[in-house]
Amino acid sequence: MDPLAKALEPHLDALLPELEAIYKDLHSHPELSMQEVRTAKLAAEHLARCGFEVTTGVGGTGVVGLLRNGSGPTVMLRADMDALPVVEATGLPYASTVRAKNEVGVEVGVSHACGHDLHVAWLMGAARVLGEHRDLWKGTLLAVFQPGEEVGRGAKGMVDDGMTERFPRPDVILGQHVMVGTAGTVGIRSGTILSAGDSLQVQLFGRGSHGSQPQTSIDPVVMAASTVLRLQTIVSREVGPLDSAVLTIGSLQAGTKENIIPEDATLKLNIRTYDEGVRDHVLSAVKRICCAECAASNAPRDPEFTPLNSYPMTVNDAAATARVMEVFKARFGEAAYETAPAAASEDFSHFGRAWKTPYVFWFVGGTDPGVYAKAKAEGQVNRIPSNHSSRFAPVLHPTLKTGLLAMLAAAGVWLCDGESAGHA
Known part of the structure; x- marks a missing residue:
């Protein structure tokens, strides 16, 4: 049922101190999206030591390790490497104090506020034990360290760099993400x-003037305020009650001084949907409303729409997910559960879509069990610092081992079952 993880588990406890040191080093040295030079170098060197053929610079800073171990299925394991422009406030002794310039040259604090450092450590651990115990499995392993997940460009960048032509097509692609939830648990679903995630910038154009003479202006601040309020009706009045969508205006910027009516205003929006039809409708409605509000204000020109990033839905393959769920139940018992869909988004599915191959993605709980149980009992789970919070800090044990075991158990479904592996 779970031959690979079961056989390898006795070797993991000796490896955990090394992985913890790797994790803390990565946590202390975060790098912004598409700037993961140091992290990529560490991953590449680690893969080489483990006997992988290593290719660097894929799609920017992406790293691909290839380990051939006889005939059998090809399994791809993926970890994302990038950190966020967030000043860390965890108080951990290994907390990040890094500052770096973002893509527009602004210096920002940087931290692994989403847990990608843990993802890298998990994959490095899996590469190590699989490289050292090739007698326990057969097939080909692709270990992929991906840049730029947080900006939605990393997976697509690797694909656009010829990844599907340069490397063997996987029979399955596997990925995981640390989330708020009881440490030691794994959540998966078919x-x-x-969700799909779409972010865009909308620039509204007015006519500037002195604050004492509003009649000579076309006020973009009023235009923006009306637009923000009307945009909220898309979900409440245009999306059906049995469907789901989230629309957030995370930024509204206009003007520099209280007595100057500015020339323009800029909105930044984020949209999450679980259905392609709903997604298309919401995006269309955003443009319709922005244009209509500008027309109502007699704006001198139509608004300007600039896409910021776009993430496809992550839709797990039913047959492959059933096989992974079975092995998770064998490995973790009741700690493996069927999760609800999350409103977060990922670019992980670009790989499966490009290769037209099944993929499976799951969650690993990273919250201290006592803390989570107390918060749940008090109805305060939403107060636990979550991914992207400056105070997000997964508890290392048992999270480190759980994620490593989950990755090995899932990979073993194919690597230890060559005859049926290609038919998931």
């Missing part, structure tokens, strides 16, 4: 597990 079908949609993560």
